[in-house]
Amino acid sequence: xxxxxxxxxxxxxxxxxxxxxxxxxxxxxxxxxxxxxxxxxxxxxxxxxxxxxxxxxxxxxxxxxxxxxxxxxxxxxxxxxxxxxxxxxxxxxxxxxxxxxxxxxxxxxxxxxxxxxxxxxxxxxxxxxxxxxxxxxxxxxxxxxxxxxxxxxxxxxxxxxxxxxxxxxxxxxxxxxxxxxxxxxxxxxxxxxxxxxxxxxxxxxxxxxxxxxxxxxxxx
Amino acid sequence: xxxxxxxxxxxxxxxxxxxxxxxxxxxxxxxxxxxxxxxxxxxxxxxxxxxxxxxxxxxxxxxxxxxxxxxxxxxxxxxxxxxxxxxxxxxxxxxxxxxxxxxxxxxxxxxxxxxxxxxxxxxxxxxxxxxxxxxxxxxxxxxxxxxxxxxxxxxxxxxxxxxxxxxxxxxxxxxxxxxxxxxxxxxxxxxxxxxxxxxxxxxxxxxxxxxxxxxxxxxxxxxxxxxxxxxxxxxxxxxxxxxxxxxxxxxxxxxxxxxxxxxxxxxxxxxxxxxxxxx
Numbered sequence: 001x002x003x004x005x006x007x008x009x010x011x012x013x014x015x016x017x018x019x020x021x022x023x024x025x026x027x028x029x030x031x032x033x034x035x036x037x038x039x040x041x042x043x044x045x046x047x048x049x050x051x052x053x054x055x056x057x058x059x060x061x062x063x064x065x066x067x068x069x070x071x072x073x074x075x076x077x078x079x080x081x082x083x084x085x086x087x088x089x090x091x092x093x094x095x096x097x098x099x100x101x102x103x104x105x106x107x108x109x110x111x112x113x114x115x116x117x118x119x120x121x122x123x124x125x126x127x128x129x130x131x132x133x134x135x136x137x138x139x140x141x142x143x144x145x146x147x148x149x150x151x152x153x154x155x156x157x158x159x160x161x162x163x164x165x166x167x168x169x170x171x172x173x174x175x176x177x178x179x180x181x182x183x184x185x186x187x188x189x190x191x192x193x194x195x196x197x198x199x200x201x202x203x204x205x206x207x208x209x210x211x212x213x214x215x216x217x218x219x220x
Numbered sequence: 221x222x223x224x225x226x227x228x229x230x231x232x233x234x235x236x237x238x239x240x241x242x243x244x245x246x247x248x249x250x251x252x253x254x255x256x257x258x259x260x261x262x263x264x265x266x267x268x269x270x271x272x273x274x275x276x277x278x279x280x281x282x283x284x285x286x287x288x289x290x291x292x293x294x295x296x297x298x299x300x301x302x303x304x305x306x307x308x309x310x311x312x313x314x315x316x317x318x319x320x321x322x323x324x325x326x327x328x329x330x331x332x333x334x335x336x337x338x339x340x341x342x343x344x345x346x347x348x349x350x351x352x353x354x355x356x357x358x359x360x361x362x363x364x365x366x367x368x369x370x371x372x373x374x375x376x377x378x379x380x381x382x383x384x385x386x387x388x389x390x391x392x393x394x395x396x397x398x399x400x401x402x403x404x405x406x407x408x409x410x411x412x413x414x415x416x417x418x419x420x421x422x423x424x425x426x427x428x429x430x431x432x433x434x435x436x437x438x439x440x441x442x443x444x445x446x447x448x449x450x451x452x453x454x455x456x457x458x459x460x461x462x463x464x465x466x467x468x469x470x471x472x473x474x475x476x477x478x479x480x481x482x483x484x485x486x487x488x489x490x491x492x493x494x495x496x497x498x499x
Contacts, residue, residue: 021462053436054462116466123499159469163499202473206492 004030008043017052024055028062041070045077048092049085056088064095071098078104083114090117094124099141102128106148115157122163125149126170139180146171146181150188158200165192165203169210186214238262240270247276256280256298264305274311277302281317284324300332307336315342322348331373338380346386349377350394357401374398375409379448382413392417399423404430404438412445424451431461439463447471450478452486455494465498472498 007027014020024047027040044066047059063070074089090108093101101124108121125145130138149167152160172185191197192207238246243266246252246259260280263273280302303321306314314336321333322345330352337345352372353360360372378398381391395417398410408430415423430442431454439461446454452475458468472495476488 053464057465116464119469119499123496158473159466159499162469162495166496166499200473202476202492202495205476205488206495209489209492 004032004037004040008037008039011043011047017054020047020050020052021054021058024058024062028058028065030062032066036066036069038073041066041073044070045073045089048077048088049079049082051084056084060088060092060095063092067096068098071096071100075100075104083117086112087114087116087120090124091120094120094127097124097127097129099128099130099133102141102144106144109148109152109160115160118152118155118157118160119163122149122152122160122167123170124167126167130174142171142175142181146184150184153188153192158203161192161198161200161203162206165189165207165210168192168207169213172210172214182214186211189214240266240268243268244270244272244276247280253298257301260298260301260305264301264308267308267310269309273309274306274313277306277309278314278317281306281321284326284329296326296329300326300329303329303332303336307332307339310340312340312342315340315344318342319345319348322352327369327373331376334373334376334380338376338383341384343384343386345380346384346391349381350391353377353394353398356394356397357406361398361401361406370403370406374401374406378406378409378413379445382409382416383448385416387417399426404433404435405441408438408441408445412449415449415451421453424449424454427451428454428457431457436463440467443467443471447474448478450474450476452479452491455486455491459494459498468498469495 004027007023007030010023011020011027014023024044028044030040032040041063044059044062047055050056063074071093074092077085078089079085086108090104090112093104105121105124108117109125112118112121125148128141128145130141133141145167149164149171152164155161155164168185168189172182172189175181175185189207189211193204193211195204198204198207240263243259243262246255247263249255260277263270263277281299284296284299299321303318306318318333318337318340319342321329322337324330324333334345334349337349353374355371360370361374362371363369364371378395381395392414395410395413399407399414401407401410408427411423411426414420415427424446427442427446427449431439431446433439433442440463443458443461443463444467446458447470455472455475458471458475461468472491475486475491476495479486479491
């Protein structure tokens with residue numbers, strides 16, 4: 001059996017949380033050479049649903065390394081009844097930054113019941129990789145991301161609003177040419193940075209940091 | 221803290237969204253106790269500032285009677301939720317009745333009252349907490365004969381002493397022996413309190429070591445405890461421990477918001493950067 005096949009088998013046969021973690025780390029770090037093993041992607045996606053946080057972190061890292069080719073298997077695996085797995089899947093989609101994940105991320109941020117899912121989605125919407133798209137398509141996608149993030153400034157969970165600040169920073173920084181989106185990002189961040197609108201100090205600090213970075217200030 | 225941590229509890233436990241007026245009405249009625257139970261939780265969760273919230277919750281706290289397992293939602297369950305909510309309202313008017321609840325026969329109610337008095341940073345509670353814990357790990361910290369629980373809710377009481385923040389020698393001396401308790405959660409709570417009260421790094425080391433404990437529940441407690449103290453030197457071990465990112469983020473929020481006075485060599489920016497990568 002080839003090394004990757006052995007590593008897949010090690011994950012599937014893991015009898016303890018620790019061996020699962022070690023096996024997943026090994027599989028996630030595999031060098032796929034010329035061709036990626038579809039079974040390896042499927043196996044990493046399975047690990048997201050095993051309620052083993054350490055192994056899930058390793059699997060997400062591995063899926064992000066695999067990049068766009070992992071997107072379809074992740075999208076097909078989404079299970080509305082398993083919040084843990086869904087959170088890790090959204091996190092993987094967020095890290096990969098493929099535009100095919102846009103609708104999942106939008107929907108997750110707007111209406112998922114799990115705050116861990118919403119926060120991963122907010123981060124992801126700020127870091128989609130859109131360089132390959134044409135200008136008009138890219139601006140349309142960025143506009144949708146911005147709209148979803150602005151709406152989520154009113155989320156009831158501080159950690160989601162924190163992630164929204166990170167996402168708005170990403171959108172603002174990516175908007176290098178048109179300057180269409182930066183003013184709206186700044187306005188939303190301004191709200192998150194002020195004590196009369198935002199009660200949680202760490203959210204205000206993160207929003208203020210994002211504003212400094214958008215303004216290109218030192219220390220940002 | 222451990223065992224009660226569910227990052228999504230606020231949503232999954234919430235059921236149908238209700239308004240503050242509805243919550244007050246549900247607490248005011250007495251026909252349906254499950255509605256009172258939910259309403260007490262709701263008012264705390266939303267840190268209600270309505271003038272009726274405090275008197276209604278105090279009345280609910282006063283609605284106590286011996287446990288009756290056959291009665292569905294027991295009245296003490298409402299009293300416990302009321303005690304928890306009173307800590308979150310931040311109104312010192314709740315302190316006298318919470319103090320009285322520290323001497324209740326129901327250890328679950330004593331636990332809720334201790335946590336809330338800690339949240340309210342009520343110096344009046346120190347004397348009662350010291351009295352309840354005076355018999356030390358072998359007394360207050362001994363396992364009960366009828367359940368796996370301890371004689372006193374030591375974890376909550378130790379954490380309350382740390383949160384209240386009165387660093388008198390008598391308080392320190394009383395807490396120290398609990399750092400050698402047989403249960404890691406009690407050791408964690410004792411170290412947390414001593415670190416808060418003294419700022420001495422030697423109490424942080426055992427907490428950082430507990431981040432490597434084989435039980436997830438213990439690692440979670442150590443995360444929450446380091447976060448509550450805001451111990452910034454633990455930044456890297458917190459990031460590395462095997463636990464949910466949700467809990468690491470809560471702990472790191474503590475490092476940002478509580479940690480400025482402990483160690484200036486780790487800047488807020490470094491903690492924010494670590495938080496970004498956990499989202």
